[in-house]
Amino acid sequence: MRFSVIVHVMPRMGILDPQGKATEAGLHQLGFDRIEKVRIGKQIQFELEAESEQEATEKTEGACKKLLANLIMESYTFEIQALPKG
């Protein structure tokens, strides 16, 4: 079975997010002064071949822990969807 996966990786609460701070300053300079608490993370999309949704979930967990997220500074969530055959 083929699965479409979207992983969301965000800086953990309490961890400084300089990219978010810089973006917030930029937004304020452009007049978007009512935007606050900007935080920036990554969104990773991929396709995955697996025997079952459980295997796809395990593979995705593994990929997140080993490469996609830095668990000291980041947390992740993901969504898995089976793709139609063909």
Add this chain to the structure above:
Amino acid sequence: MRFSVIVHVMPRMGILDPQGKATEAGLHQLGFDRIEKVRIGKQIQFELEAESEQEATEKTEGACKKLLANLIMESYTFEIQALPKG
């Protein structure tokens, strides 16, 4: 009213995504060889003060077009949710 916004910015289909390619190669080296079509974008979260959900949507559209996304190379989607008062 206060809103929580999540913006997803992804490289457009057909645009090269070197970060995605490098990540895919890294995953394959780690044994995740059934992961394909890796593409990497940004996820931007913020809070926004607005009179209505329509105003929040307009402000978010403006922020995406003016700063958060490069429309030549990237496309964006977003979700807006009203936050409880207090």
